[in-house]
Amino acid sequence: MLESELAEITEGSTRLLVPKDSLSEEVPPKEPAFFNPRARVSRDFSIIAYSAFVKNFKGPKIFLDSLAGIGARSVRVANEIPSIEKSIANDVNPQALEIGKKIAQLNNVTNCEFSENEACRFLSLHSTRDGRGAIVDVDPFGSPSRYLDCAMRATFHGGLLSVTATDMTVLHGIFPEACQRKYYGTPVRTIYGNEIALRLILGCMNMVAGRLDIMLVPLFVQHSMHYYKAYTKVLVKTNTKNCMGYILHCHGCGNRKVVQDVERTCNICNSKAELAGPLWIDSMYDKDFIDSMISEEKNLKVDKSCSTFLEKCKEESGMPPAYFALDELGQRKHSAPPSLGGIIEKLQKSGFRATRTSMNPSGVKTDAKIDEILALVP
């Protein structure tokens, strides 16, 4: 790899050397090494989440980056989170690792190691008492499902597992059979499809964890046009609470309802409804964890959008699944969409809970039903 093929950019407080073509091409090339500049904000959120997490983690503070590419995330973790003892960047591509080593040198980072292995093999090698990660990341092309078992086994009891999915078409219901195969659940194409996608990922993770007698506690979820990412705490114990179920969606009246058993009739208009799931129906956010992310964010060099996003996560933690969108409310009333602040205030004045959502800038989370909401739209 020639120096002239690399360009220097800065993310957070870390200088990165990246393949030049990855900065100019629509889809970043995999050769000589893959780097996605659009994932900068995703890495920013990782830095915030990991910083907040290691503060309260007792045990060796090791970060395992199983699909590291050029190691942008691993070197940033080593460089930007002082309490991290060791960061290990693993990839099958030796050229990517060579770039990673240069990046570590450039930042005078000495606690970042490099490993050339297939991801599951790497994770298995670390599934030992002394080898597990306090934080384990899985950031594949496409679906993370094939790595979940190994990743959970390689995470310390009480550690954090973060998982990315980029197979958007599968999770959005374009290929429902593929989604069932990879995530054990069926999506429904709705305006809140991104929330269904996140809940399918968490549901799949929860089913894998159950098999391994592991309990997962979702801490934080984040997404963009191009990826979903879930941050969960891994506990080596049996989860006795049933957090799985379905979201019933009625295309007729717009009703959504969380159910634990299969139900196919809308309880408002009696139409035949669609069912998304099985998926995760419990909380996707840990409020205390979001609070600690909000306070960490202030001390870190991250994108401006992060703090607004986290404030919304804080508001919506504890709210029921399946948000409503303003456009949808307008369409159903054949009128202009209501304003976000306006409808939230009206719902709250009528005794409902209502908040913004990080999942959609014009989305509302509420415990009111569709007919109750529409009654408040002029």
Ligand SMILES: [Zn+2]
């Ligand atoms: Zn209905």
